[in-house]
Amino acid sequence: MEMASFAGFVKTLVYIVLFYYLFKFLARIFAPIIMQKAMNKVQQKMHEQAQQQQNYTNHHSQNQNSKTEIPREKKKVGDYVDYEEVD
Template structure:
């Protein structure tokens, strides 16, 4: 059976502390770069959505304008008769 030694414990704690500070250091270097890329992706997505919305709005405006120029005939169903109650 393997026994735990005090030197092994200290060595493990040193590795944990070393990896923690190394991770913090690398995070400070790469976090701004990752955030910048994420923000540019979000900005690009929003610009795409805005252009799609504007194109849709322009096509709707053109269709509305064309329908006002060429109005469709309405079907005549019949006359409207207003009935009054007789007491």
């Protein structure tokens, strides 16, 4: 079994620190671009949904307006008679 050397440990720590700072640097550059694209995608989806809702509402209201409803007469079943009990 081989023992880990102090130089190997220091080398590993340097790699970890370099990777951390490289990641941090690249995140500062690319994060705003990625966020902007994500916001544009969300905005586009919201716009499409609003357009679909508006089209549905317009189509639905046009169908209601195009149908001329003929008022129907209510069926008269009969007169209401209030019965009183006679002793």
